[in-house]
Amino acid sequence: MSDKRTRFETLAVHGGEPRPGADGSVVFPLFQGTVFEADSGDAPYIRLGTNPSQRHLEHRLAALEGAETAAATASGMAAITAALHSVLGAGDHLIAAGVFHGGTGRFLAEHAARLGWAYDLVDPGDPDAWRRALRPRTAALLTETITNPTIRVGDLVGAARFARDHGLASLIDNTLATPVVFRPHPVGFDLVCHSATKALNGHSDIAAGAVTGSRARIERVRSVLCAYGSALDPHAAFLLSRGLKTLALRVRQQNANALAVARFLAAHEAIEQVRYPGLAAHPDHGRAAAWFDGFGSVLSFRPVGGASAADALVKALRLPYAAASLGGVESLVTRVEADGHPDVPDDLIRFSAGIEAADDLVADFAQALGD
Structure with a gap:
């Protein structure tokens, strides 16, 4: 077909x-x-x-x-x-x-x-x-x-x-x-x-x-x-x-979850920067909106407080696994610097959204940030 x-x-x-x-x-x-x-x-x-x-x-x-x-x-x-x-x-x-x-x-x-x-x-x-x-x-x-x-x-x-x-x-x-x-x-x-x-x-x-x-x-x-x-x-x-066979269903749910988490993090006072093209403030949002059907399942962000705050946040999350991959049905989170990317900030965290309920993921980030 x-x-x-x-x-x-x-x-x-x-x-x-x-x-x-x-x-x-x-x-x-x-x-x-x-x-x-x-x-x-x-x-x-x-x-x-x-x-x-x-x-x-x-x-x-x-x-x-x-x-x-x-x-x-x-x-x-x-x-x-x-x-x-x-x-x-x-x-x-x-x-x-x-x-x-x-x-x-x-x-x-x-x-x-x-x-x-x-x-x-x-x-x-x-x-x-x-x-x-x-x-x-x-x-x-x-x-x-x-x-x-x-x-x-x-x-x-x-x-x-x-x-x-x-x-x-x-x-x-x-x-x-x-x-x-x-x-x-x-x-x-x-x-x-x-x-x-x-x-x-x-x-x-x-x-x-x-x-x-x-x-x-x-x-x-x-x-x-x-x-x-x-x-x-x-x-x-x-x-x-x-x-x-299930690619479209998985990716659409992952995209929705990533957008929900990105919006939550972008509005949180403990987060310094969020990188996700689904956010209107992202420098490439116009391109993504014009060419993409959805904005992807992966975002990266930087917490206030530098590398130590990034480590603490990763450890405080309960749903995402701390693992250096992406695209699976399970949400994953990793400190990028520790994953072999020396040219990016040492407090950058990459989050790959899985297919869990978006509300549960947002709630997990909220508790990890002390809300």
Whole structure:
């Protein structure tokens, strides 16, 4: 099912599903095997990403992002690194627009030079900075839909257009938004990456990633995955495909919860700053309101009193788990500085809203703040 008029909730359940399913199944079965007999040509093989459970998941992922095809990966980092390897060679230059997820930032800092890549970090909302960063060997632009953990929304439409106008491959990490909130391909991005460990799966029980795009670009991504052995295990593919069925319901509840908590914190005298694009005071609220369907499930904030106050607040919360992930059905909270982000304030707290009742989450924050 790929009708553009189909609403996302329906697409999440039926998009990419074979009709009828194997032996009449409604739920596509798990193919755990690693070796298959070939009638002609190459047989399905797990490292190539051609196990039937892997391929089924990839059809589902492509449908949700509105792409020609997809590659499922062993983790979100496998997705972003394979995507970068597919568009960059020795001597090439990357424009990286944003303060990135810690793993992406560490990969560039520790491995780009060894691979022969140069890169510049630029403001995702400043097209002049992108132009200044251009070099003769600039080959790609990488950004995030919502930056993690600084929670900014760059000029996404402008970034895709800038890349196209200058012959660059455009890559975007859509993990924090999910295709429920924003679909990058229709505005012109070439490759869309996800840590599917997070909201796409939504149940904090697998590691997975995804890259979506055109068939030609995904074939290059798949070649990298095959070389590095980074394809997704079929059982994880089965679980992720199951998780996608409830994606729209989960994300919409998480978005509502995040907005409720953000509004409460923004009005509290013990909170110095709240970063959430659903708030009218957020510097990127206009962009988010124009392009997004919802504002995401993740916010960050700074309490009055600095790092010690941040530690005390995290410890005083009863519902969110103190854990460094996001996008699951359980609310999570973490001190970002302790999670490998040295370039952000040491009192910054990241909150990932789960699917609990919004009133209960707000009440928990109230008691943690001494109300």
